[in-house]
Amino acid sequence: MDSITQFVLGAGIGVACLGKKHGLRKAALTGGVLGTIPDLDVFWDYGGPLENFVFHRSATHSLIVQTIATPLLAEGLWRFFKKPEGGRLAFYLAVFLAFTTHALLDATTIYGTQLLWPFTDYPFGVGSMFIIDPLYTLPLLFITLWALIRPKWTPAYGKILSSAFILSTAYLGWSFVAQSVMKDRAAEQFAARGIETDQILVIPLPFTTFAWKAIAIQPDTYTNLYLPLVNSSDEPIFYSHKRWPNQLTCAQLDNYPAHNILNAFTKGFYSLSVTGEDELVQADLRMGMTPNYVFQFEIQNKSNTLQELKSLAKRIGSERSQEGDLEWLTGMVKGDITIRPAERTQVLEKDQLLLAQSPHKCENTG
Known part of the structure; x- marks a missing residue:
């Protein structure tokens, strides 16, 4: 989740554990800092843009590491607060809960959180929450601001x-229910349209759990389907996109060390394209909106140089939204299914078949 949400969640935990004895302001600031600590790994360079992408949310987000670190930080805080009599357990709870709720909340997004590192680097990601969701954050923001402005504990607070x-x-629990409902609905819509898929992913659209995006993976293409949570009389609209360059073979991918790393991290939800400079670009389809995915990498071909690769991939920047997206998203939340302007040319008409599919079932490539 975003930094503000993690800060106010930690602040609320800090106040709940420490507020009565130490004042709301000090407890909120302490909890907010604790809730922010796991994300400090963004300042650590793991070796390159790809490595920074994959290893973020690993060690500092591991429930195992957080459990081990809890007594160290809790004892330090307890001493810093001058060892209040009988208050040690409260500091242990504050540290442990601020850390673990951060990691578990991150795992509700689709990015991927390595909760059990170092025993496994599997990136857990439920995908029921968008990385920023005001309906989740606002109640926690309110109690944090109250604690900072009026720092005395009262029964009303x-x-x-x-x-x-x-x-x-x-609201967090509601997101799991909504996702389950939308998964069934998306599967029914793909089946009704005759779209066979290898994988289907259903995730919320930006800032809401009341409109959802379904991604269906085929060998050469992927299909986007956007659905409002409320029942709509509008016909669903499918958008078909190329996922695999015509000239690319499975054997050629062996020359790109970054490919299998990205395939594993994205769990197969990626696309490959070739730029005008004949560079191969791999995009994570789970984060961002077509065509501007947040994480796109120009992956390096080890056969292009006699020297050892200095970087597995180079990240490519992109815009976060396209013209007309806000109005389109607002309509989707209300139940109005209309063509997304940025994908107008990729609409799959009622009588149109998917692009011809090739058997690109490469081992370890999704």
């Missing part, structure tokens, strides 16, 4: 604090 956690947690 205790009730508001409980209500904020209930609301945010209930």
Whole structure:
């Protein structure tokens, strides 16, 4: 999740654990900093753009590492706060909960969080929450601002604090239910349209759980389907995109060390394209909107140089949204299914078949 959400979640936990004895402001700031610590790995260089992408949310987001680190930080905080009598357990709870809720909340997004590192580097990602969702964040932001402005604990604040956690947690639980409903609905729509798929992923559209995106993977193509949560009388619209360059063979991919790394991390939800300079680009289809995916990499061909590769891939920047996306998204939330302007030319008409598919079932390539 975004940094503000993680800070206010940690702040709320800090206040719940430490606020009565130490004041709301000090407890909120302490919890907010604790809730931010796992994301400090963004300042660590793992060796290159690709490595930084894959290894973010690894060690510092591991429940195992966080459990080991808890007593070290908790003891330090307890001493810093001058060892209040009988208050040690509260510091252990504050540190442990601020760390672990950060990791578990991140795992509800689709990015991938290595919760069990170092025993496995599998990136857990439920994908029921978008990385920024105001309906989850606002209750926690409210109690944090209250704690910073009026730092004295009162019974009224205790009730508001409980209500904020209930609301945010209930919304998080709601996202799991909504995702399950939309998975079934998307599968039905693909089947009704006669679209056979290797994999289907259903994730929320930006900032909401009331409109969803389904991605269906085929060997040469991928198909986007956008659906509102509310029942709509509008016909679903399918968008078909090239996923695999015509000239690319499975054997050629052996020359790109980054490919299998990205394939494993994206769990097969990637596309490959060739730029005007004949460079191969691999995009993570799970994050961003076609054609501007957040994580796109120009992957390096080891046969192009006699020297050892200095970098496995170079990240390519992109815009976060296209013209007309805001109006289109607002309509989707209301239940209006219309053509997304940025994908207008990729609409799959009712009587149109998918692009011809080639058997690109390469071993370890999705």
